[in-house]
Every structure is written in C-alpha cells, then in structure tokens.
Amino acid sequence: MMTIPVHVPVLLQEVLDSLVLPPAARVLDLTLGLGGHAEALLARCDKAARYLGVDRDPEARYQARRRLGDDLRLEILAGNYEDIWSDAQFLAWKAEYAAGGFDAILADLGVSTLQLRTPERxxxxxxxxxxxxxxxxxxxxxxxxxxxxxxxxxxxxxxxxxxxxxxxxxxxxxxxxxxxxxxxxxxxxxxxxxxxxxxxxxxxxxxxxxxxxxxxxxxxxxxxGELDRLAAALEAAVANLRPEGRLAVISFHSLEDRIVKQTLRRLAGIYDGPGRTAPAELPRILKLIHPGGLAPSEAEAAGNPPSRSARLRVAERLP
The missing domain is CATH 1.10.150.170 (Putative methyltransferase TM0872, insert domain)
Known part of the structure; x- marks a missing residue:
C-alpha cells in the first residue's frame, strides 16, 4: 500500500483560531489538497457537522480520502474554486446541508507539496x-x-x-x-x-x-489559469457564506495575495482608487479580520519551509 505523503498544513493554528466553528458546522474547503486542514477542523466539530472538500487534482482527492478514512461528515468533489459554484453536485449538496450558507470557507491557494514532490507532475x-x-x-x-x-x-x-x-x-x-x-x-x-x-x-x-x-x-x-478568475471566485465564496460566516484564504506569492487583499478590501467597503474616497454605491458586506494578514511564526517558517511565503487573510460576512 502506498504511504500517505507527509503533509504539514500551512498556518494551521492560525486557521483554527480564525475559523471558530459551531459543533454542527458547515464548511467548504475549496482546495482540499491532502486534507490536513480538513482533518484538524473536523476534529473540532461533532457528528452533525458536514464538510465539503473540492480539489481539481485526482491524486490529492485520493490521498485526502485515505487520510480522512470513512468519515461520513466529509464529501469530496472533483472541481476547482472558479467553477464549483454552478456544479450540479455542489448545488445539490448545499441545498441539502448548507441552504443558509456556510459557517466557514477555506482556500489554500497555489501548488501543493504533493505536486512539488512528485517529479512526474x-x-x-x-x-x-x-x-x-x-x-x-x-x-x-x-x-x-x-x-x-x-x-x-x-x-x-x-x-x-x-x-x-x-x-x-x-x-x-x-x-x-x-x-x-x-x-x-x-x-x-x-x-x-x-x-x-x-x-x-x-x-x-x-x-x-x-x-x-x-x-x-x-x-x-x-x-x-490560477489567477484568471480568482477575484470572481472569492466574490462567489463570500456570497455563499451565512451571516457572520468567515472566509479564510492562504496565498503564497505577491500576485495571489494582491488579488485576495484587494478583493476583500473592496467587499469590506475600503476603496483603494484615486483620492481614496469610496463611491457612494460601494458595497460593504465584509468585516476584515487581521486586516494586514497573518504570516507564519518563525518556528513554523523554520520547521516547514513551504510556509515561508504564506499569508492568511480572513474576512467575516456582515449580518
């Protein structure tokens, strides 16, 4: 049997601290990967929770299922965070389990450790x-x-x-x-x-x-096409949060982080255009948590090199 790859989730404690979940939480993981964040978040929930993990990588989905076993709270879908919003399976799952919106949505962007460490990829x-x-x-x-x-x-x-x-x-x-x-x-x-x-x-x-x-x-x-529709995907994620639900996004380079930062600030009613005066019609549907973002601790950066360039940004849907 193939060994499950060693996987250290980036900014795990910061994600757990930022996504405070009710026992019966409804969670959407837009980049399931090897399931490290999912495993830790599910450990904080009870048997009534439901967790939907999405990933475009067939090997990642396979390894995540092996890691998380037969946990009935978890369903895994093939797809990517840009297109999942109109997927029939996603819509059916949401209608059954999260019709009022998700308590938390997580996106861990970029290439995974599994992909980097597999020469054939x-x-x-x-x-x-x-x-x-x-x-x-x-x-x-x-x-x-x-x-x-x-x-x-x-x-x-x-x-x-x-x-x-x-x-x-x-x-x-x-x-x-x-x-x-x-x-x-x-x-x-x-x-x-x-x-x-x-x-x-x-x-x-x-x-x-x-x-x-x-x-x-x-x-x-x-x-x-990693950046082509990232802003639109983040807007869709926010639209799928319940009031006071939170979106957490981990980016790994300045291009990703710039899009995440600008999109969340715009949805929080913060205008970065000329004159820095927001148009009257600019919506405010988010509250920024940790406005400057969170970087890994020195200990994590030293012990888990892939985390060194990571930044976590979190926002909460306003009531």
Whole structure:
C-alpha cells in the first residue's frame, strides 16, 4: 500500500483560531489538497457537522480520502474554486446541508507539496520530470504543449506578468530556441534554458533563489489559469457564506495575495482608487479580520519551509 505523503498544513493554528466553528458546522474547503486542514477542523466539530472538500487534482482527492478514512461528515468533489459554484453536485449538496450558507470557507491557494514532490507532475526542477505542471492531469494542455503554442512576445509577457521576472524577454527566447532545437522535454531542460540567461552558480553564491524559480511559477500559473478568475471566485465564496460566516484564504506569492487583499478590501467597503474616497454605491458586506494578514511564526517558517511565503487573510460576512 502506498504511504500517505507527509503533509504539514500551512498556518494551521492560525486557521483554527480564525475559523471558530459551531459543533454542527458547515464548511467548504475549496482546495482540499491532502486534507490536513480538513482533518484538524473536523476534529473540532461533532457528528452533525458536514464538510465539503473540492480539489481539481485526482491524486490529492485520493490521498485526502485515505487520510480522512470513512468519515461520513466529509464529501469530496472533483472541481476547482472558479467553477464549483454552478456544479450540479455542489448545488445539490448545499441545498441539502448548507441552504443558509456556510459557517466557514477555506482556500489554500497555489501548488501543493504533493505536486512539488512528485517529479512526474513536472512542477519542480529539483528532480527531472516531464514538462506537465497541470493540477488536473486529466484535462488541458501540458506545460510543454502550452509553450509550443507561444511566441517570443506572449511567453515573455507571461513570464513577466506571472513571475515578475525582469529578464523575461531573453528567457522566453532561450526557451523557445531550445524547443525548436529539440532540447526541451523535461523540467531540467526548462531550467537549463533559463540558466543560459541567468547563470545558476552566481545566484546561489549571493544567497538568491534559483534563477528558474520565477519562470517555473509563471508557466505553472499560466497553464492552470490560477489567477484568471480568482477575484470572481472569492466574490462567489463570500456570497455563499451565512451571516457572520468567515472566509479564510492562504496565498503564497505577491500576485495571489494582491488579488485576495484587494478583493476583500473592496467587499469590506475600503476603496483603494484615486483620492481614496469610496463611491457612494460601494458595497460593504465584509468585516476584515487581521486586516494586514497573518504570516507564519518563525518556528513554523523554520520547521516547514513551504510556509515561508504564506499569508492568511480572513474576512467575516456582515449580518
């Protein structure tokens, strides 16, 4: 039997402290992953609670079910946080168990530890693997197929926009040149193309992150459309909260966090536009909890490296 992967949920105590649940809570987990947060939250509820976990990754759903066993309070759906709101199974479950809205909704964004540590998924350059990067391995183009469809300009734009990489244009040219020459098939190949523009060793000596990190992040985000409808998904989540229900969102890089922050502030009636004077019609349906967000403690960052860049933002639906 395959061993359940070691999984340390990020910002777990902060999530538990922020999502104070009634015993018979109704919880929606938009990114179930390996089920670490679900396991801890369910432990605080009684047998009348109901927990709906959603994930687009078939392997994550399988491992989460193995972790949580035959807990009858849990149902797991295939899907993603952008599209789940119109899914027939979701709507039927909500009508039966959470017609008045959810007590808590959790979204742990970004790539999972399982995905990063499985070379065959192609998310990391630490081990060689195929250039896949799909969170849902059953649909959509792989990273290699996506790259093959790009021009120098479109690839550079994606690397700059989603990776905030200043050397995006020469990196894009190097990647597409490697593809044309038949030297682009694996994660190591992609990293080597980046290193022809930004050498790896000088960056390591200066204590910087690997030069390929930003490019891998950018291509992964583009392949999975991670930011395309994030704001709309957060608005849908808020609409599905009961009064005084809470939404908790964990992000891992500045692009995600900026969208989360701006969306929650706007729904809290906080205007960040010119003049900082809110239009009269700006709705106020949320109250921000921890307005600046929560970062991991020094102890967590040291003991669980994937948590280092994480930030938790929490908001409560107003009555």
């Amino acid at each position: 192609g998310f990391s350059f630490r081990d060689d693997g195929p250039l896949d990067m799909r969170m849902d391995t059953t649909s959509g183009p792989t990273a290699l197929e996506w790259i093959a469809e790009q021009t120098d300009e479109s690839l550079a734009d994606a690397i700059y926009q989603y990776g905030e990489e200043r050397a995006s244009r020469p990196i894009a040219r190097a990647i597409l040149r490697a593809h044309r020459e038949g030297r682009l098939a694996t994660t190591k190949d992609l990293a080597e193309a980046v290193y022809t523009v930004i050498p790896r060793e000088p960056a390591k000596r200066k204590g910087h992150s690997d030069p390929a990190t930003r490019t891998f992040q950018a291509i992964r985000i583009a392949v999975n």
